[in-house]
Amino acid sequence: MSENAVKPRVRFAPSPTGYLHVGGARTALFNWLFARHTGGTFILRIEDTDFERSSEEMVEGILDGMSWLGLNWDEGPFYQSKRLDLYRATAEKLLASGHAYRCFCTKEELEQRRAEATAAGRQPMYDRRCRTLSEETAKQRVAAGEMSALRFAVPEQGTTFFDDAVFGRIEFANAELEDFVLLRSDGIPTYHLSVVADDVDMRLTHIIRGADHLSNTPKQVLQYRALGAELPVFAHVPLILGPDKTRLSKRHGATSVLAYKDLGIVPEAFRNFLSLLGWSPEGDNKNREIFSSQEVTSLFSLSGISKSNAVFGNEKLAWYNQEYIRNYSAEMLLPLVEQEWVKAGIWPERPREELLSTLDLLKARARNLTDFAIAFRAYFSDEYEIDPTAAAKFLKDTQVRALLVELASRYMNATEFTEQSAETILRAFAEEKQVKPGLLINGARVALTGQAVAPSLFTVMMALGHQRVVKRLTAAEQIAVPA
RNA sequence: GGCGCCAUGGUGUAAUUGGUUAACACGCCGCCCUCUCAAGGCGGAGAGUUCGGGUUCGAUCCCCGAUGGCGCUACCA
Numbered sequence: 334m335s336e337n338a339v340k341p342r343v344r345f346a347p348s349p350t351g352y353l354h355v356g357g358a359r360t361a362l363f364n365w366l367f368a369r370h371t372g373g374t375f376i377l378r379i380e381d382t383d384f385e386r387s388s389e390e391m392v393e394g395i396l397d398g399m400s401w402l403g404l405n406w407d408e409g410p411f412y413q414s415k416r417l418d419l420y421r422a423t424a425e426k427l428l429a430s431g432h433a434y435r436c437f438c439t440k441e442e443l444e445q446r447r448a449e450a451t452a453a454g455r456q457p458m459y460d461r462r463c464r465t466l467s468e469e470t471a472k473q474r475v476a477a478g479e480m481s482a483l484r485f486a487v488p489e490q491g492t493t494f495f496d497d498a499v500f501g502r503i504e505f506a507n508a509e510l511e512d513f514v515l516l517r518s519d520g521i522p523t524y525h526l527s528v529v530a531d532d533v534d535m536r537l538t539h540i541i542r543g544a545d546h547l548s549n550t551p552k553q554v555l556q557y558r559a560l561g562a563e564l565p566v567f568a569h570v571p572l573i574l575g576p577d578k579t580r581l582s583k584r585h586g587a588t589s590v591l592a593y594k595d596l597g598i599v600p601e602a603f604r605n606f607l608s609l610l611g612w613s614p615e616g617d618n619k620n621r622e623i624f625s626s627q628e629v630t631s632l633f634s635l636s637g638i639s640k641s642n643a644v645f646g647n648e649k650l651a652w653y654n655q656e657y658i659r660n661y662s663a664e665m666l667l668p669l670v671e672q673e674w675v676k677a678g679i680w681p682e683r684p685r686e687e688l689l690s691t692l693d694l695l696k697a698r699a700r701n702l703t704d705f706a707i708a709f710r711a712y713f714s715d716e717y718e719i720d721p722t723a724a725a726k727f728l729k730d731t732q733v734r735a736l737l738v739e740l741a742s743r744y745m746n747a748t749e750f751t752e753q754s755a756e757t758i759l760r761a762f763a764e765e766k767q768v769k770p771g772l773l774i775n776g777a778r779v780a781l782t783g784q785a786v787a788p789s790l791f792t793v794m795m796a797l798g799h800q801r802v803v804k805r806l807t808a809a810e811q812i813a814v815p816a
Numbered sequence: 817g818g819c820g821c822c823a824u825g826g827u828g829u830a831a832u833u834g835g836u837u838a839a840c841a842c843g844c845c846g847c848c849c850u851c852u853c854a855a856g857g858c859g860g861a862g863a864g865u866u867c868g869g870g871u872u873c874g875a876u877c878c879c880c881g882a883u884g885g886c887g888c889u890a891c892c893a
Binding site: 346347348350380381382383385386387436438439440443444447451454456457458482483484500503504505506509510511513514515516517518519521523524525527528543544545546547548549551569571572574576578579580606609610611612613619620621622639640641642643644645646647648649650651652653655659697698699700723726727759769770771772773774775777778779784785786787788789790791 | 817818819820821822823826827828829830831839840841842843850851852853854855885886887888889890891892893
C-alpha cells in the first residue's frame with residue numbers, strides 16, 4: 334500500500350425488513366474479513382427508510398446474528414431513519430445542479446401508464462414528462478401545495494460503466510436507465526439516494542455487497558458523478574441459492590442465521606463454511622477446508638471471490654460442525670453445551686472435571702451442540718428417555734433384561750469398578766450364562782444411555798459411575814419395549 | 817418482454833492466466849477395525865468442463881452464437 338493510500342472503509346447495510354439471512358451474513362462476513370485483513374474500518378448501517386416494512390425486532394435479530402457470528406463493527410450502527418437531513422441536503426444539491434427534477438405524477442398515474450405501456454408492448458419506463466417542466470412551473474405547483482417526488486435526470490445518451498472488483502467492467506446504456514426517484518413525495522429518500530449519500534458521507538472506499546445490486550450500480554455511479562464524488566471500488570458477491578437453485582428463502586428451511594444457532598451449529602463452523610461459499614484462498618491453501626478465523630482473515634482478498642452463484646449445501650455445513658465439535662477441547666465446548674442444557678432444562682450437578690471428561694468422551698460422535706442435551710441426555714441427567722427403536726433392537730428378549738438385572742448385582746458386589754474390571758465381570762458373566770458378550774453389551778448400552786449409539790460401553794460406565802450403572806441396570810427389567 | 821450477470825461430477829471449489837490421465841473437500845457405495853455408532857484406514861462410482869461453431873499445432877481457459885439459471889426492471893431495499 335502506498336504512502337497516501339487511505340485505510341479501507343467498508344460497510345454492511347442490511348435492511349431490517351427481514352432476518353439476517355445466510356446471504357446477508359456472508360456479505361457481512363466478507364466485509365468484515367476485508368476490513369480486518371486490510372486494517373480498515375467496518376461500519377454497520379441499518380437501512381430502515383422503508384418505514385412500512387422495517388421493524389425494531391428485525392434490527393435486534395440482525396444484531397444478534399452478527400454477534401453470534403462474531404462480526405464486530407467499528408462504527409455504528411447508524412440508522413438511516415435518523416439521517417434524513419443528509420439525504421434532503423444531498424437531494425437539494427442534485428436539484429440545484431440540474432441533475433434532478435421535481436415530478437408531479439402520482440403513483441396511480443404512473444401505475445396506469447406502466448400498465449398501458451406494457452399492454453402496448455413498450456418498455457414500462459417512466460416517460461420523463463415532468464423533466465421538461467420549467468423551474469417556474471415546478472415552483473408554482475409546489476407553492477400551490479402539489480405533492481412532488483424528486484427524480485434523477487439520467488443522461489439520454491451515452492453509457493455508464495464501472496469496474497467491478499469481481500466481475501470486471503460492467504457497462505450499461507443510459508437509455509436503459511430510468512429517471513429513478515430519489516426522494517419520495519413524503520420527503521423520505523429511496524434506497525438509490527440514501528445509499529449514495531451515506532456511502533459518500535461515510536467515506537467508504539469499497540462497496541462489497543450482493544450481486545443483486547449489480548443492476549442498480551449505474552444509477553449510483555451517475556449520482557457519484559453528479560455529486561463530484563470519487564467512485565468507490567465496487568465488489569459484487571454472487572448470490573447464495575437453495576438446493577433447488579432458486580434464491581434462498583423460507584421454504585428452504587432455516588433462513589435466519591439464528592436458526593442455525595438453535596440447530597446447535599457452532600458459530601466458528603458456520604463462519605468457516607460461509608467463508609468458502611463463493612470465495613477461495615489463493616496459493617498453497619486451495620485444498621484445505623478448515624481455516625481458523627485468523628487464517629481466513631489473513632488470506633482473504635477480493636480477487637478470490639468467484640462470479641457464479643453458490644448453492645447452500647447443508648451436508649457440508651453438517652460436516653464442518655461435526656469437525657469443529659470433535660476438535661474442540663472440552664473446555665471450549667463446555668460453555669456452548671451449557672447453553673443447550675439450559676434450554677433443555679438440565680442442570681448437571683457434577684464436578685466440572687467429570688463433565689469435561691464426559692464431553693471428551695462424547696464429542697467425537699456429536700453432530701450438533703443440541704446432541705449434548707438430547708441424544709446424550711442420559712450422561713448428564715437421570716431423567717432420560719429410552720429410544721424405542723434401540724430398545725426394540727437390543728432389549729426385546731426378556732432373558733437379556735433379566736440377565737442385565739443379575740449383572741447389576743455382580744457390579745454392586747464388585748470390590749473395584751474400573752474399565753478393566755467392569756469388562757472382565759461382564760465377559761465372565763456372559764460365559765457363565767452361555768450368551769454372547771455382545772448381547773449383554775448392547776443391551777446394557779441401551780439401558781445405561783437410552784441409545785443404541787454410544788462410545789465403548791465400559792468407558793461409558795466409568796463416565797456414569799458405579800452407582801448409576803448399578804441403578805440403571807437394575808431397572809432394565811422395567812424398560813418398556815415396543816412390540 | 818427489456819437489460820445485466822453467470823455456466824467445471826449431486827454440492828462447494830481448484831486447475832502454473834492455452835499444453836493435467838481435469839484436482840481437493842462434502843455427500844454416496846464397498847471393505848477393514850469392532851460391543852453399537854461415530855472417527856480413522858483402504859478402495860470405488862461419479863464431470864471430458866451446458867451445447868454448437870470458430871481462433872490455434874493444441875482449448876476448462878480466447879472469440880461468436882444458442883440454451884439454461886440468477887438478478888434488476890417500484891415514490892422496496
